[in-house]
Amino acid sequence: MKLLLHNRSMLPGVILTIVFAGAAIVSLVWVPYDITILNIADRMKTPSLIHPFGTDQFGRDILSMIMVGARTSIAVALVAVGIGMLAGVPLGLAAAARRGSLPDEIIMRTNDLVFAFPSLLIAVMITAVFGASALNAIIAIGIFNIPVFARLTRGAALTLWSREYIMAARVAGKGPARISVEHILPNVTNLLIVQGTIQFSLGILAEAGLSYVGLGAQPPTASWGRMLADSQTMISLAPHLALFPGLAILLTVLGLNLLGDGLRDLLDPKLRRART
Amino acid sequence: MSLLVVDNLSLSIHGTPILKDVSMKVDPGRILGVIGESGSGKSMTAFSVLHLLPNGADLSGSISLAGQDILSCSEQQLCGIRGRDVGMVFQEPMTALNPLQTIGAQVAETILIHERVPKSEALARAAEALRRAELPEEKFPLSRYPHELSGGQRQRVVIAMAIALRPKLLIADEPTTALDVTTQAQILALLKRLVAEDGMGLMLISHDLAVVADLADDLVIMRSGEIVESGAAQHLFRNMRHPYSRALLEASGHVPERATPARTMPLLRVQNVVREYESHVHGWWRRTNRFRAVDDVSFEIRKGESLGLVGESGCGKSTLTRAILGLEELQGGEIQLDGKPVASDHKANRDVCRRMQVVFQDPYGSFNPRWRVDRLITEPFHLLDDPPRGSVREAAIVDALESVGMTADDSDKYIHEFSGGQRQRIAIARALIIRPELIILDEAVSALDVSVRAQVLDLLADLGDRFGLTYLFISHDLSVVRSITERVLVMKSGRIVEEGPTDRVFDRPQHDYTRQLVAATPVLPADVA
Known part of the structure; x- marks a missing residue:
């Protein structure tokens, strides 16, 4: 806790994240007004x-x-x-365990291939083929998270594979799969958590982007991106319509990025030792 | 007049005392050896001279360099002194050079910082400095990058940087610790020659008494921030008074006692083993280069014996270790333990593997930092078909820890709570827990301080007698191999060049390479202690 206060970027990150996560959870049981009921008499009221x-x-x-x-x-x-994470981390671990082999090449070159396409473009393609819905948006964004985690895991795992405790585990007769799970995975978790928060904020941005162009969540499901799109034509009449969803996106992404930065400092033993 | 006078220097960092009343002096043209184990404050003393201290450092006392009071200098004045009046050589030649700059540019940089000279002149002087460090321009052009040089050559570049401006004082902090013995001997000779030629003062910091003994005119022995003994080297070595210095001297040449019954039964047999690596030098589909790391090696280890394997880095000893452990596939030959092959059908043989274990060099890298000791040392249980559980497992853990001089309480701690020597004991406990017959010690004591090393060697000797263990002792350090092994193999470029009883090989070496190795190994003066 003391460490948390020491880190200046961490605290606002934690607060912003809690506020938005809290809002989402509260909305499951209670919202000020039911959003499925239209009330034309009260339209476009200022705050x-x-x-x-x-x-x-x-x-x-x-x-x-x-x-x-x-x-x-x-x-x-x-x-x-x-x-x-579920797809990328095992792929990365497998590629690192069989470094330089055919499976490694296949996994990493496929990753390169996915990386080569702009993610939103493919998301547009997927939703164009399978139809626009929140589920397809999830799949499209999820696919683009796989190479990020696969690469990160492979890179970190490769440096770990040259450690002597891995050699000791091999001498104890453990195979690559077991070593990956028992020794490599716990030692790359820090990195994964940090990258996870950053990808999380990117995911929110991507969802907002897809909904903005009408390929994400469909009405009546509320979505920040579509709220922005709907308010676009009325921005000179009622700027607050665009202001609040815009702020929500901005602050959530900012909060998650700060949290990710803070977590990286907090979980890195080297940085932690330097601070104390 | 003395060149460097350090008087009653005390240092504390964030209130923690590091140095207490340290006094020493270096005269021009003389070598001061500063000896101490890790944490003794020897490097901090050197950094104090250059005033390169971490934040929160508080210095008192006085340091004067050629009559100038260092402690009252401004940071700007200090920058003028560093590099020009005082040169520094670091331990690790791999990280002391910038990999993106040529060696010429790096040596010239020191000159350009301190003197307003044209770049061409700086480069010419850099070439001169490199030539004095025995890297002549004809063979090593200034346009070389650090990665094109060997460790010893890089250390020469670092030395050239330090002497480029002909400083009055040179500080060398463990300059040869990371190098092989033959390279070490060359670098030490180079430093000695430069000191004599330039009339520089040299402060040589080392943990190794033997390295310093050959070279130093004066000696300072430090322990936990204090000087325990100092004086002229020749005199001091013969008249050590302080118990710590004597203990240090005893530990450096420590020979553990062992019972030596006759060993006749062969345990491990290595026959004509060949291990080749293929490397793709010219892309994937073109010609591949073959490199023989282990080239037609044959030897035997008898039951209960301690066999030494000596060689410099890159000679193939680590590859051979992995092959014996069944972790490398062989391109030729066979390795058998008690008549059974270590590996067959591309797989290591479990019932052979469980009869051998290994202890590695690095006490910091050989444990998973996220596991507790009990889980760490029971890892080899994985080799057993029916690993012990519950109270049997507990008993085995306690037994293994106690046999290496640790306690049962240590089993639920994490590895970062232990010192280097303790970690190495835990590594031995891990090797012992499945009661193997053969333990391979891969540079197992090389990273330890001399006094801790002596304790670990004693422990190994004791365990060897108690459990009837056979040791394969792999090291680049001849003095350690000499103290613990009965027979020794000398390896060079993947081949065994000499083999025989340890005393015979070291006293009357037959092969040229062994002779070189023995001659290069620093020794304490024979009449000492």
Whole structure:
């Protein structure tokens, strides 16, 4: 805890992350107004005590929509990072364990291939083929997380494979799979957690981007990206319609990046020793 | 007049005392040896002279260099002194050079910082400095990069940087610790020659008494930030008074006692072993280069014997170790333990593997930092078909820890809580836990301080007698091999060039290479202690 306060970027990161995660969780049981009910009489109200963030062109409460939108964003990004880790980490471990072999080459060159395409472009292709939905957005973003984790894991694992304790484990008769799980994985977890938070924030951005062009979550599911898109035509009439979802995206991504930076400093024993 | 006078120097960093009342002096043209084990403050003394100290450092006392008070100098004045009046040579030649700059540019940089001269002149003087460090321009052009040089050659570049401006004082912090013995002898001779030629003062910092004994005019022995003994080297070696210095001297030449019954039964037989590596020098599909790391090696280890394997880095001894452990595939020959092959059908043989274990060099890198000691030392249980569980496992852990002089309480600690010597004991416990017959010690004591090394050697000798262990002792350090082994193999470029009883090989070496090795090994004066 003391370490947490020592690190100046960590604290705002933690607070912002808690605020948005909290909003998403609260929205599961309670929101100020039901966002599926349209109330044309109350449309496009500026922020007031009744509607802290104002209302949109259909009279829906923007605070409630942002809370529900947080749920969509976090769910999409979380599952996408999960896909990336579950597929990428084993691939990276396997490539490192069989360094220089055919499987290693295949895994890493496939990674290069995926990296070679702009991720949003492929996401657009996937949604164009399979239809626009939150699920397809998750899959599209998730696929692009795989090479990120595979490369990170492989790189870190390669340096670990030359350690003497790996040699000791081999002398104890352990095979590459077992060594990867018992010795390599625990020692790359730090890196994975840090990269995970960063990919998480990128996932939120990607989901917002896809929804903005109409390829992400479909109505009536609330999404920050689509709120931005819907408010675009009315930005001169009611700037608050774009302001709040925009701020929500900005602050969440900022918070997660700060958290990731802070975690990296916190989990790196070398940096930790230098500080104390 | 003395060149460097350090008087009553005390240093504390963030309130922790590091040095206490350290006084020493270096005269022009003389070599001061500073000896101490890790944590004795010998490097900190050197860094104090250059005032290169970490934040929070608090110095008191006085340091004067050629009459100038260093402690009252401003940072700007200090920058003028560093490199020009005081040169420094570091331990690790691999990291002391910038890999992206040519050696010429790096040596010339020192000159350009301190003198306003045209670049061409700086380069000419850099070439001169490199020539004095025995890297003549004809063979080693200034445009070479550090990665094109060997460790010894890089250390010469570092020395050339340090002497480029003909400093008054040269500080060498463990300059040869990372080098092979024959290279070490050359570098030490070079330093000695430069001191004589330039009338420089040299402060030679080392943990190795023998290295310093050959060279130093004066000696300072340090322990935990204090000087325990100092004086003229010749006199001091013969009249050590302080118990610590005597213990240090005794530990350097320590020979553990062992019972030596007759050994006749062969345990491990290595026959015509060949290990080749293929490297793709010209892309994937073109010609491949073959490199024979182990070239037609044959030998035997008898039951209960301690066999030494000596060789410099790159001679193939580590590859041979891995081959014996069944971790390398062979291109020819066979390795048998008690008549059974170590590996067959591209796989290591489990019931042979469980009869041997290994202890590695690096006490810091040979343990998974996220495991507790009990899990670490029971890892070899994986080799057993029916590994012990519950109370049997507990008993085995306690037994293994106690037999290496640790306690049962240590089993739930993490490895970072232990010192280097303790870690090496734990590594031995890990090797012992499945009661192997053969233990391979791969430079197992090379990274330890001399006094700790003596204790570990004693422990190994004791365990060997108690459990009837057979040791294969791999090292580049001839004095250690001499103290613990009965027979020795000398390896060079993948081949065994000499083999025989240890005393015979070291006293009357037959092969040229062995002669070179023996001659290069620094020894304490024979009439000492």
